[in-house]
Amino acid sequence: MTTTPEVYSCDIQVRWGDSDRLGHVNNARVVEYMQEARSLFLTEGATSAGVTPRAVxxxxxxxxxxxxxxxxxxxxxxxxxxxxxxxSSFTLRHVVKDTAGNVCATGDAVLVSFDVRTETSRPLSDGERGILERYLPVTAPA
Known part of the structure; x- marks a missing residue:
């Protein structure tokens, strides 16, 4: 049995310049919406846990x-x-929904914790791991 994890949600405004000639939001902009949500998730998660955000x-x-x-x-x-x-890495899933709740796009991103001094990967800290695990499904033993 798998428990349902927490899900971080935020609203992103569709900007006038995001649309193409057909009136549709450009796919590159949709990826930017995912990036904006991911950035908010990581920053707000760290702040709420009293952890200093680190590079990924x-x-x-x-x-x-x-x-x-x-x-x-x-x-x-x-x-x-x-x-x-x-x-040292983790995978985030993004689900983009319109105002009617329709799923418009999904995306998975593999992120690597990064040491800016050495420009190499680094292990996730206990604080980072704690934040991420709140949003990770847990499978109970059978």
């Missing part, structure tokens, strides 16, 4: 665009949850 870099990101977002679709809601936590 995106190693890989996959996005799937399921339905168009238009000016009238916003603000969009972006849900962020944790899929996996490793030694």
């Amino acid at each position: 870099v995106v190693r890989k990101m996959d996005a799937e665009f399921l339905r168009p977002i238009t000016d009238a679709s916003g603000p969009v809601r972006v849900d962020v949850s944790v899929v996996r936590v490793g030694t």
Whole structure:
């Protein structure tokens, strides 16, 4: 049995310049919405836990665009949850929904904790791990 994890949610305003000639939000902008939500998730999570935010870099990101977002679709809601936590990396899932609650896009990002001095990966701190694990599904033993 898997318990339902916490999900971080935030609203992102659809800006006038985000749309293309067809009136749809450009896919690159949708990825930016995910980035903005991810940044808020990491910053607010660290602040709420009394942890100083530390550097992370995106190693890989996959996005799937399921339905168009238009000016009238916003603000969009972006849900962020944790899929996996490793030694120095973690995976976040982003779900972008329009004002009607329709899922418009999803994306997974693999992030690596980063030491800016040495420009190499570093292990996640206990504080970072604690924040991420609040949003990670837990599978109970059978």
